[in-house]
Amino acid sequence: MNEKCQQAETFLSELVTDLGFDLSVTSEWTDDGCMLNLNGNDVPFLLGENGEMLDAFETILFQIFGRELDRSQRFVCDADGFRRTRKAELQAMARFAAQNVRKTGRPFTFGKLNSTERRVIHLTLQEEEDLATESVGDGRDRRLQVRLK
Numbered sequence: 005m006n007e008k009c010q011q012a013e014t015f016l017s018e019l020v021t022d023l024g025f026d027l028s029v030t031s032e033w034t035d036d037g038c039m040l041n042l043n044g045n046d047v048p049f050l051l052g053e054n055g056e057m058l059d060a061f062e063t064i065l066f067q068i069f070g071r072e073l074d075r076s077q078r079f080v081c082d083a084d085g086f087r088r089t090r091k092a093e094l095q096a097m098a099r100f101a102a103q104n105v106r107k108t109g110r111p112f113t114f115g116k117l118n119s120t121e122r123r124v125i126h127l128t129l130q131e132e133e134d135l136a137t138e139s140v141g142d143g144r145d146r147r148l149q150v151r152l153k
Contacts, residue, residue, distance in 0.1 A: 013038075016065065017029040026044045027046050027047070028042070030043070040079065051086055058081040062078070095128045097125070105151060111149050113149045125148055134152060
């Protein structure tokens with residue numbers, strides 16, 4: 005396993021313990037980067053507000069350890085398969101948007117998505133020769149748009 009991934013697992017384990025959560029952390033290195041899975045009685049706290057706490061843990065880990073990761077790799081925190089389910093939802097949304105754009109010829113703009121969610125849609129549609137994806141706007145107002153090339 006990648007050394008940074010192991011360090012991230014140790015750090016996150018200590019953090020959730022210090023915060024008083026009943027959670028355990030395991031990690032594995034994948035093609036996407038370091039996958040950290042949290043399990044325990046306090047998982048529902050992690051999944052509230054569409055997984056905001058998972059997002060916060062990812063941000064903290066990236067701030068501490070991210071400079072030493074390849075640009076294509078990420079820290080991904082998951083609990084109860086939340087990220088896997090969300091990824092499948094985003095891929096379905098991307099296919100729906102693509103179909104809509106092809107049918108109407110008009111761009112389709114998604115609502116608020118975080119950078120990881122926008123990336124899933126970009127990657128899902130990157131092989132589509134007739135479509136382009138683009139992040140538009142700044143900061144919290146950033147949106148993903150799908151349009152014909």
